[in-house]
Amino acid sequence: MQHALDEVSIRRVPKVLLHDHLDGGVRPATVADLAAQVGYPDLPTSDPAELAAWFRDAAGSGSLERYLETFVHTVGVMQTRQALKRVAGECAVDLTRDGVVYAEVRFAPELHVDRGLELTDVVEAVLAGFAAGAAEAATAADTSGGGDGHRIRIGVLLTAMRHAARSREIAELAITYRDRGVVGFDIAGAEAGFPPTRHLDAFEYMRRENGHFTIHAGEAFGLPSIWEALQWCGADRLGHGVRIVDDITVDDDGTATLGRLAAYVRDKRIPLEMCPSSNVQTGAAASIAEHPMGLLRRLGFRVTVNTDNRLMSDCSMTSEMLALVDAFGYDWQDLQWLTVNAMKSAFLPFDERLRLINDVIKPAYAALIESPASSG
Numbered sequence: 001m002q003h004a005l006d007e008v009s010i011r012r013v014p015k016v017l018l019h020d021h022l023d024g025g026v027r028p029a030t031v032a033d034l035a036a037q038v039g040y041p042d043l044p045t046s047d048p049a050e051l052a053a054w055f056r057d058a059a060g061s062g063s064l065e066r067y068l069e070t071f072v073h074t075v076g077v078m079q080t081r082q083a084l085k086r087v088a089g090e091c092a093v094d095l096t097r098d099g100v101v102y103a104e105v106r107f108a109p110e111l112h113v114d115r116g117l118e119l120t121d122v123v124e125a126v127l128a129g130f131a132a133g134a135a136e137a138a139t140a141a142d143t144s145g146g147g148d149g150h151r152i153r154i155g156v157l158l159t160a161m162r163h164a165a166r167s168r169e170i171a172e173l174a175i176t177y178r179d180r181g182v183v184g185f186d187i188a189g190a191e192a193g194f195p196p197t198r199h200l201d202a203f204e205y206m207r208r209e210n211g212h213f214t215i216h217a218g219e220a221f222g223l224p225s226i227w228e229a230l231q232w233c234g235a236d237r238l239g240h241g242v243r244i245v246d247d248i249t250v251d252d253d254g255t256a257t258l259g260r261l262a263a264y265v266r267d268k269r270i271p272l273e274m275c276p277s278s279n280v281q282t283g284a285a286a287s288i289a290e291h292p293m294g295l296l297r298r299l300g301f302r303v304t305v306n307t308d309n310r311l312m313s314d315c316s317m318t319s320e321m322l323a324l325v326d327a328f329g330y331d332w333q334d335l336q337w338l339t340v341n342a343m344k345s346a347f348l349p350f351d352e353r354l355r356l357i358n359d360v361i362k363p364a365y366a367a368l369i370e371s372p373a374s375s376g
């Protein structure tokens with residue numbers, strides 16, 4: 001018998017998160033608090049419970065454009081050093097409580113300069129917030145007697161907005177801060193009409209600097225976007241990449257045939273940062289049970305599971321994994337496979353990835369997976 005797979009046991013086991021937006025994971029009560037503090041007048045309600053429901057409903061409308069509208073409010077209240085530091089600190093605490101041992105959290109510095117902050121102020125406030133939050137969570141774990149209190153490590157990804165024209169500047173910022181907690185670069189925002197090659201200059205710069213980057217591609221738009229992200233821009237990973245299934249045909253008997261691009265993605269071990277609940281909300285997948293993850297996992301793609309926007313999707317790493325257990329019957333081996341996939345794909349030095357896999361992740365899962373010797 002394996003250890004029971006339930007919310008409590010999944011929360012305890014170490015998890016790795018590669019795709020999480022800082023402005024998509026703000027606590028509802030914090031959105032309301034910050035709005036009051038900075039005099040932000042546009043929130044639909046100041047009641048945290050009503051606000052949580054409003055975000056979930058607005059984000060669940062089925063359109064990526066509508067989904068992105070919800071960020072106007074979170075970004076609207078994250079315009080001061082204090083607000084950015086608080087949101088980052090709470091993010092570190094919340095992810096640690098969710099059992100995340102390594103997270104790459106991303107945000108777009110250019111969205112936080114409406115009240116006069118410089119791009120460097122934004123980055124430094126967020127880095128300070130993560131450091132404070134991770135330290136606070138570690139102290140809480142120590143004082144509560146250890147238990148399953150994991151430590152969290154956070155790597156920052158700096159995002160440029162694909163409809164804007166600051167990507168080269170943001171890429172330079174990512175390189176400037178790369179020894180101070182920034183581990184990579186990304187572009188995000190409405191995908192249709194804004195192909196990744198629009199930001200080729202930024203990606204070429206990252207490559208010349210030996211930097212890492214991921215690109216949101218294959219979420220709202222299909223194969224051409226994925227192809228450009230990989231073959232023109234040189235992305236290390238794909239944000240979502242759901243639509244790679246458009247290049248796979250499955251016969252009635254279940255035999256799958258991969259097109260050239262799908263084969264490249266699988267054979268080259270390109271990590272897919274999949275976000276089940278978010279993908280359902282934006283219409284990239286019809287339901288979690290019909291999410292392409294099921295097929296892609298079966299075909300051996302480098303699949304990872306992520307939260308994307310914990311506020312808008314009202315989710316956590318624990319709830320996403322639990323949803324996959326319900327939809328696909330995943331067991332502890334599957335959850336370990338997803339976790340190791342994510343850790344292998346992190347923008348951390350190789351020796352540090354190995355250490356987390358061998359010293360933190362594998363021992364914890366081993367304790368939950370029955371060993372043959374103990375089966376009696």
Ligand SMILES: [Zn+2]
Pocket residue numbers: 019021188216239308
């Ligand atoms: Zn995203």
